[in-house]
Amino acid sequence: MTEAVPAASATREPWQDRGSPVAERVAGLLARMTPEEKAGQLAGFWAMPAEPGEPVAPMEDDSHESAPALAEVVDRGLGQLTRVFGTAPVPAAEGAARLRELQRAVAAGNRFGIPAIAHEECLNGFMTWGATVFPSPPAWGASFDADLVGEMAAAIGASMRAAGVHQGLAPVLDVVRDARWGRTEECIGEDPYLVGVLGTAYVKAMERAGVVTTLKHFAGYSASRAGRNMAPVAMGPREFADVVLEPFAMALREGGARSVMHSYTDVDGMPAAADERLLTGLLRGELGFTGTVVADYFGISFLETRHRVAGSRGEAGALALRAGIDMELPTVRCYGEPLIELVRSGAVPEELLDRAAGRVLAMKAELGLLDGLPGDGDGRALDLDPPEHRALARRLAEESVVLLANDGVLPLRSGDGVVVAGPLADDPFGMMGCYTFPAHVGRRHPELPLGVEIRTVADALRAELPGVRVAGSKDVLVADDADIRAAADAAADAGVCVLVLGDRAGLFGRGTSGEGCDAETLALPGRQAELAEAVLDTGTPTVLVMLTGRPYAIEGLADRAAAVVQAFFPGEEGGPAVAGVLAGRVDPSGRMPISVPRRASGPPVTYLRSLMDGGHDWSAVDPVPLYPFGHGLTWTTFEYSGLEVGERAATDGAVTVSAVVRNTGDRAGTEVAQLYLSDPVASVVRPVRRLAGWARVRLEPGEAARVAFEVHADRTSFTGADLRRVVEPGVVGVEVGRSSADLPLRGSFTLDGPVREPGPDRVMTVPVEVTPL
Numbered sequence: 001m002t003e004a005v006p007a008a009s010a011t012r013e014p015w016q017d018r019g020s021p022v023a024e025r026v027a028g029l030l031a032r033m034t035p036e037e038k039a040g041q042l043a044g045f046w047a048m049p050a051e052p053g054e055p056v057a058p059m060e061d062d063s064h065e066s067a068p069a070l071a072e073v074v075d076r077g078l079g080q081l082t083r084v085f086g087t088a089p090v091p092a093a094e095g096a097a098r099l100r101e102l103q104r105a106v107a108a109g110n111r112f113g114i115p116a117i118a119h120e121e122c123l124n125g126f127m128t129w130g131a132t133v134f135p136s137p138p139a140w141g142a143s144f145d146a147d148l149v150g151e152m153a154a155a156i157g158a159s160m161r162a163a164g165v166h167q168g169l170a171p172v173l174d175v176v177r178d179a180r181w182g183r184t185e186e187c188i189g190e191d192p193y194l195v196g197v198l199g200t201a202y203v204k205a206m207e208r209a210g211v212v213t214t215l216k217h218f219a220g221y222s223a224s225r226a227g228r229n230m231a232p233v234a235m236g237p238r239e240f241a242d243v244v245l246e247p248f249a250m251a252l253r254e255g256g257a258r259s260v261m262h263s264y265t266d267v268d269g270m271p272a273a274a275d276e277r278l279l280t281g282l283l284r285g286e287l288g289f290t291g292t293v294v295a296d297y298f299g300i301s302f303l304e305t306r307h308r309v310a311g312s313r314g315e316a317g318a319l320a321l322r323a324g325i326d327m328e329l330p331t332v333r334c335y336g337e338p339l340i341e342l343v344r345s346g347a348v349p350e351e352l353l354d355r356a357a358g359r360v361l362a363m364k365a366e367l368g369l370l371d372g373l374p375g376d377g378d379g380r381a382l383d384l385d386p387p388e389h390r391a392l393a394r395r396l397a398e399e400s401v402v403l404l405a406n407d408g409v410l411p412l413r414s415g416d417g418v419v420v421a422g423p424l425a426d427d428p429f430g431m432m433g434c435y436t437f438p439a440h441v442g443r444r445h446p447e448l449p450l451g452v453e454i455r456t457v458a459d460a461l462r463a464e465l466p467g468v469r470v471a472g473s474k475d476v477l478v479a480d481d482a483d484i485r486a487a488a489d490a491a492a493d494a495g496v497c498v499l500v501l502g503d504r505a506g507l508f509g510r511g512t513s514g515e516g517c518d519a520e521t522l523a524l525p526g527r528q529a530e531l532a533e534a535v536l537d538t539g540t541p542t543v544l545v546m547l548t549g550r551p552y553a554i555e556g557l558a559d560r561a562a563a564v565v566q567a568f569f570p571g572e573e574g575g576p577a578v579a580g581v582l583a584g585r586v587d588p589s590g591r592m593p594i595s596v597p598r599r600a601s602g603p604p605v606t607y608l609r610s611l612m613d614g615g616h617d618w619s620a621v622d623p624v625p626l627y628p629f630g631h632g633l634t635w636t637t638f639e640y641s642g643l644e645v646g647e648r649a650a651t652d653g654a655v656t657v658s659a660v661v662r663n664t665g666d667r668a669g670t671e672v673a674q675l676y677l678s679d680p681v682a683s684v685v686r687p688v689r690r691l692a693g694w695a696r697v698r699l700e701p702g703e704a705a706r707v708a709f710e711v712h713a714d715r716t717s718f719t720g721a722d723l724r725r726v727v728e729p730g731v732v733g734v735e736v737g738r739s740s741a742d743l744p745l746r747g748s749f750t751l752d753g754p755v756r757e758p759g760p761d762r763v764m765t766v767p768v769e770v771t772p773l
Helices: 022-032 035-040 070-076 092-109 137-143 146-162 182-186 192-208 237-244 246-253 276-286 313-323 337-345 350-366 387-400 457-464 481-492 528-537 574-583
Strands: 080-082 117-120 212-218 259-262 292-294 402-406 418-422 469-472 496-502 542-548 563-568 638-645 648-650 654-663 669-678 690-699 704-712 730-737 745-752 768-772
Touching: 022 350, 035 070, 035 337, 035 350, 070 092, 080 092, 117 350, 137 146, 137 182, 137 192, 137 387, 137 563, 146 192, 146 387, 192 212, 192 237, 192 246, 192 690, 212 246, 212 276, 237 246, 276 313, 292 350, 313 337, 313 350, 337 350, 387 563, 387 574, 418 457, 418 481, 418 528, 457 496, 457 574, 469 481, 481 496, 481 528, 496 528, 528 542, 542 574, 563 574, 638 669, 638 730, 638 745, 648 654, 654 669, 654 690, 654 730, 654 745, 669 704, 690 704, 690 768
Parallel strands: 080 117, 212 259, 259 292, 418 469, 418 496, 496 542, 542 563, 648 745
Antiparallel strands: 402 563, 638 654, 654 704, 669 690, 669 730, 704 768, 730 745
C-alpha cells in the first residue's frame, strides 16, 4: 500500500485545505488516485450487525453470494456505509459506537484518510430501533400541510445528524398511478403538484438539517404495468414529463436535493439504471442536477440478472457508469474488480470513473468528510424518540385522519355502548408501513419490544371514552369463522360498533401492503369484507375505520356504515389521533390524497384523467371513484362564494383567483380550499382538471376568509405536440371548492400573446394568501 498522507502534514495538499474551492480539492485528489482508489469511492459496504470491537462481516449480495469483506475493499477507500443503524435492532449508543468504529477503519484503511458517507432509510422517520415512527407519506398527503411535513423532516434530520448519519434515502416522489402497487404506502398521493409541494418541503427541511436527501425513484416506477413491483412501464413521453417528472423537478430546483436514486423498472424497454438519456441528458442536462446518483439496492446487478441487458457484472457496471450512476448500493458487486478490469483494458474510459468519483468526493467535501474524522460525540445522549418528536407525530397524525362519511353517529359519546372490533382494533402494526423499523426489521426479532410506545385504536379509545369494550382479533386476514362470529356477536350487543380493518405491512409477500406486496384487486385483504358484512347485518350502527397503505374498494360496505374513517399508517401516535377523531376531541381535517375506487376489480382510479378516460356513454365501465381526490368531511359545514378571477394576462404574466370560504356550522373546523385549472381547448389532450393550489383555512362558527391564489401562466404549461413544454394562449378554466368532484365556484381567465416556451426558471408553485373577513 502507498504511504498514507498525514492529515496534519506541515505541507498540506490542496484537497486538505477546507478553504479551497471544492472543485480544486476534488481535482487534487483525483490526480493522486489510482483507478482502484477512484472505484473505491463508488462502492457501498453493508456490514452485518455486530457489537463494537467484533469482526466486521458483510451482508451477502442479491445473488446470495458472499460479498467482499471490509478488509478486502477498505484499502481502496469506500464511498458509503449502508444502514449501520437500520439493519438490526441496536440501541442508539451502540449504533453510534459501531458507526464510529467502522469510520475509523475506513479512514485508516485508505492512504488519504477519507471516511465514508453513512446512509439510512428515513421515510417514516429515522429507520432504527427506538426512533420516532412518524405517519406514512400518504398521511402527509392527506394533511395537505407542507409546513408540518417540513417540521417532521427537520426533526428526522436532527436525529440522523446527531447519530453520525449523512444521507437519507427519502422522500419517495413517485406519483400513484395504480393503487394495486404495494409501494403505494410509500407515496404521497396521485397528484404531481401535491407530491411536489410536500416532497419539496421534506427535502428543504432535511437538507437544512445537514442531511443529504435522496429522491426516489427516478423515474416512472409507480406506473409499472398492472401495479406489479418492478414490472415494465408503458408510458408516453408526454405523461412521463407532465406527471412523473414534475415532483422531481420541483424538489431539485426548489428543494435543493443533493442525491437521486434510480428506478428499478424499465420504461419502454430501457432500464433506468442503464439510461444515459434519463440520468445524464434529462436529469443533469435539462433539470440541472449536480449531485450524486445512487443505485437502488442491487439495481446495477439487475441489469445482468433481471433486465438482461448486460452479460456480466463488468458489463452491468459499465452500462450504469456510462448512464450516470455514481454509487453502487448497498454493497460493492459490479463497481469493484469487474469494472476496474474494464478500465484497465481501456474498454471503459477512465474519464467516466473520474466523473463519478469526482461527484462523490465533492459530496464528501460538502459534508466535511475530506477534513478527517468528526469528533466522537456522545452516543449515550441520543434520544431518538423525545417528547417533542412524539408531539409532532401526533399533530401530523391528527391532521391526516380523513372522515369520509358520517350520518351523525360521530363524534361518539360516553354511554353509547361502544365496542371496538376487527383485526386491527388492538394491533400496533396497523399504525406502521413497511419502511418503519418494527415492520421492516423488528418482525424478525419477536423477542424484542417495538422500541417505541404505540397505542392501538382500542387502547386510545378506551382512554377517550371509559367503558369501551374490545373484541378484536390480531389476525389481519380474519382467517376463520370464529373471528367473524365473535365480532358479530359483540356488535349485536353494542350501541355502536367501531370496526377496525386494513393492512399489515410487510416485504415481498409477507404483508398485505408494502414493497413486493402488490394486490391483484383492491378488495379488502383476506376475509375482512365478510367480517364487515356480518357486523353490518346485525343492524348496529357501525363505524368503519380503515388503517391501510392504499385505498380499498368498499362500495356495498360504506353505504351501509354509519361512518367511514380513513387513516394511512398514521405512525406511533396514530391510535390516539384516530380515537381523538372518533370521540370528537380532534376536528377531522384530512383530505384524500388518493381516490377511493368503487369496485375492487375496476380500472385504476385517479382523478387526473382526460374526458375520454373518464365515465362516458360509449363504455360500460365507469371509473368514477367512491370518494374522490381531495374529499374529506369535518364536524361543520363550509360555504363558498365571491369568486373573483383576473380576466386576462399575458402568456408570461399572472392572474389572481380568490374566493370566500365561510364556516356555516356551529363548530370550529378546518377547510382545505382547493383550486383546479383546466384547458377547454388545447393542442394535445389534457386532464379534465388538475390541482393548482390549496389552503388549509381554520374558521370558527360564522367566520369567513378570502383565499387568494396567485396563478402564473407557467402553471398552465404542459408538454405540447412537439414534446416541448409550452404555455398556450386561450381560455383557462378555474374551479374552486372542497374536492376534485365538489367545486361549486367556476370561472375562467384568458391568456393573451404568443405560444411561449418557459425556461428552466419557470414558476412551479402557486402562492396563496388567506385574509380573515
